[in-house]
Amino acid sequence: MDQERLYHLLAREIANELTHAETEELQQLLQHHPHASYIRELFTRQWEEVSQQEYPQQMLAKHLQRLEQAAAPEEEAEEPVATSGRRLWLRIVAAAASLAIIAVVGWKLLYRPATAPPPQEQLVTTKGTRSKLVLPDGTRVWLNAGSKLDYPKTFAVDQQRIVRLEGEAFFDVTTDAARPFRVQTRSFTILVLGTSFNVRAYPEEDSAVTSLVQGAVQVQLDKAGKQLVALHPNEKLTVPANLFEQSEELVKESDTKKLQVPVYKQPLTQVRDSVLTETAWVTNKLAFKHLELEKVTAMLEQWYGVEIGFRNEQRKQLYFTGVFDTGNVDNVLEALASTNSFTYIKDANGKIWIE
Amino acid sequence: MRNNEQIRSLFERVCQDDMRAYNELYLALCKQLLHFSAAIVSSFHLAEEVVSDVFIMIWQKRHQLAHVQNPAVYLYVATKNYSLNTLQQQKRHLHASLELLDTSALLIAPDAESGMISAEVSQKIEAAIRSLPARCQLIFRLVKHDQLSYREVAELLNISPKTVDAQLTIAVKKVTQAVRFDLSGELAQSYLHLDS
Numbered sequence: 001m002d003q004e005r006l007y008h009l010l011a012r013e014i015a016n017e018l019t020h021a022e023t024e025e026l027q028q029l030l031q032h033h034p035h036a037s038y039i040r041e042l043f044t045r046q047w048e049e050v051s052q053q054e055y056p057q058q059m060l061a062k063h064l065q066r067l068e069q070a071a072a073p074e075e076e077a078e079e080p081v082a083t084s085g086r087r088l089w090l091r092i093v094a095a096a097a098s099l100a101i102i103a104v105v106g107w108k109l110l111y112r113p114a115t116a117p118p119p120q121e122q123l124v125t126t127k128g129t130r131s132k133l134v135l136p137d138g139t140r141v142w143l144n145a146g147s148k149l150d151y152p153k154t155f156a157v158d159q160q161r162i163v164r165l166e167g168e169a170f171f172d173v174t175t176d177a178a179r180p181f182r183v184q185t186r187s188f189t190i191l192v193l194g195t196s197f198n199v200r201a202y203p204e205e206d207s208a209v210t211s212l213v214q215g216a217v218q219v220q221l222d223k224a225g226k227q228l229v230a231l232h233p234n235e236k237l238t239v240p241a242n243l244f245e246q247s248e249e250l251v252k253e254s255d256t257k258k259l260q261v262p263v264y265k266q267p268l269t270q271v272r273d274s275v276l277t278e279t280a281w282v283t284n285k286l287a288f289k290h291l292e293l294e295k296v297t298a299m300l301e302q303w304y305g306v307e308i309g310f311r312n313e314q315r316k317q318l319y320f321t322g323v324f325d326t327g328n329v330d331n332v333l334e335a336l337a338s339t340n341s342f343t344y345i346k347d348a349n350g351k352i353w354i355e
Numbered sequence: 356m357r358n359n360e361q362i363r364s365l366f367e368r369v370c371q372d373d374m375r376a377y378n379e380l381y382l383a384l385c386k387q388l389l390h391f392s393a394a395i396v397s398s399f400h401l402a403e404e405v406v407s408d409v410f411i412m413i414w415q416k417r418h419q420l421a422h423v424q425n426p427a428v429y430l431y432v433a434t435k436n437y438s439l440n441t442l443q444q445q446k447r448h449l450h451a452s453l454e455l456l457d458t459s460a461l462l463i464a465p466d467a468e469s470g471m472i473s474a475e476v477s478q479k480i481e482a483a484i485r486s487l488p489a490r491c492q493l494i495f496r497l498v499k500h501d502q503l504s505y506r507e508v509a510e511l512l513n514i515s516p517k518t519v520d521a522q523l524t525i526a527v528k529k530v531t532q533a534v535r536f537d538l539s540g541e542l543a544q545s546y547l548h549l550d551s
Contacts, residue, residue, distance in 0.1 A: 050462040
């Protein structure tokens with residue numbers, strides 16, 4: 001049968017197993033079945049991972065740490081072969097150290113009193129590192145640098161799924177109408193069914209932002225749950241950082257009146273086709289649009305774990321737009337400085353100064 | 356993308372204590388080994404440790420590995436064995452095997468951003484692949500994504516190259532039908548009829 005033969009030859013082509021004769025046979029078959037050319041073209045392309053996205057550099061950094069631990073006793077045992085063995089050991093340490101972007105992921109079990117909810121796990125990222133995990137319900141979370149996520153080891157049946165965030169994270173929530181998903185931050189709680197969105201709630205920043213990419217969420221601004229703001233795709237909501245703590249009294253005073261706080265909704269910011277500044281970090285891109293240099297350098301500090309200071313205060317007010325495929329901080333600074341609007345140097349301690 | 360020659364030369368340099376080649380080898384293969392392991396142990400977290408353990412073993416035994424003919428297959432086989440061991444420890448399975456694969460770790464699809472296909476077609480392809488038996492999905496991924504040859508897959512899974520050929524043909528058929536069904540419902544109907 002023609003069709004079956006076609007499938008077979010297409011399979012062999014994908015596997016690079018076609019003989020000369022088969023190549024010609026395939027060409028002829030394709031002439032009789034022109035529609036098959038489309039699917040053939042599709043198969044010859046590179047296919048992408050659907051389930052998970054990794055950062056090989058971070059994996060390598062973690063691996064080298066483990067290798068270092070595993071290698072220590074081995075090297076001691078090989079003491080007699082002195083010089084070469086030792087130098088090698090030094091090289092391992094050097095390699096591990098030079099990759100100082102080591103993802104220091106602290107997995108801790110926090111045991112709570114017997115009446116408390118199930119045991120919590122915690123994922124922490126330091127400055128300059130990002131991490132990704134899959135929660136027990138299949139929800140995927142990308143955790144940006146300098147952030148902390150508390151989540152239960154298992155989500156109970158028929159109960160809300162509650163996680164707590166400090167810092168910035170992108171959530172791709174698994175739909176489960178019976179168990180609504182909630183993200184608690186210092187500034188608000190987000191109620192979710194199934195959707196993907198970004199939350200930015202760093203304790204050192206004066207406002208917190210929820211950005212919705214897909215689906216629908218409600219942002220709850222007070223503990224009583226009376227102040228709810230619904231978000232539509234491609235909208236973000238910015239609220240003052242400490243609103244949640246105050247809101248209880250405010251609600252009591254004003255009761256049915258709306259909260260008088262500077263809460264505002266905006267569309268998400270597009271820098272380039274398909275690059276949103278709010279979520280670019282999830283795909284390992286650093287993106288900003290018309291942002292003061294002072295804020296750009298704060299991002300760089302967070303992203304690369306470096307220190308940046310200003311020797312010329314006026315430079316803080318320069319505005320920049322850019323998308324970077326995170327090489328290293330020098331590449332980014334070089335590119336920004338190539339506009340000739342500022343220069344920078346590194347001092348003896350490695351701190352960067354804008355001049 | 357896997358280039359056998361490149362992997363082989365990196366591996367040779369690793370055997371001669373080259374740490375940079377070791378890092379490059381890890382970066383070149385860690386993702387695909389991670390997914391392969393995750394399908395067996397059903398956890399990306401565990402799989403990352405498995406892959407790390409495999410590479411620790413490689414470094415520790417590097418002076419005894421110069422004879423390895425096909426380093427890529429060697430790494431896959433090691434990953435398989437370490438994964439099965441892990442599974443055995445984790446779940447206290449008496450017989451850990453490749454029969455129970457978590458296929459969600461294996462799923463691949465054409466890049467919808469390339470503009471060649473719509474998100475809808477992409478989803479249909481994913482659904483078609485999901486409907487395949489687990490081992491068939493694994494074979495499709497190993498050949499299409501990880502670019503293993505028939506012989507390499509056969510060696511890894513202890514099956515014959517003919518079986519690999521047949522399983523891959525089934526996968527191609529399923530995906531083709533899913534896409535064609537989308538292109539033209541009627542055409543596909545008659546086509547499905549012809550097939551059966």
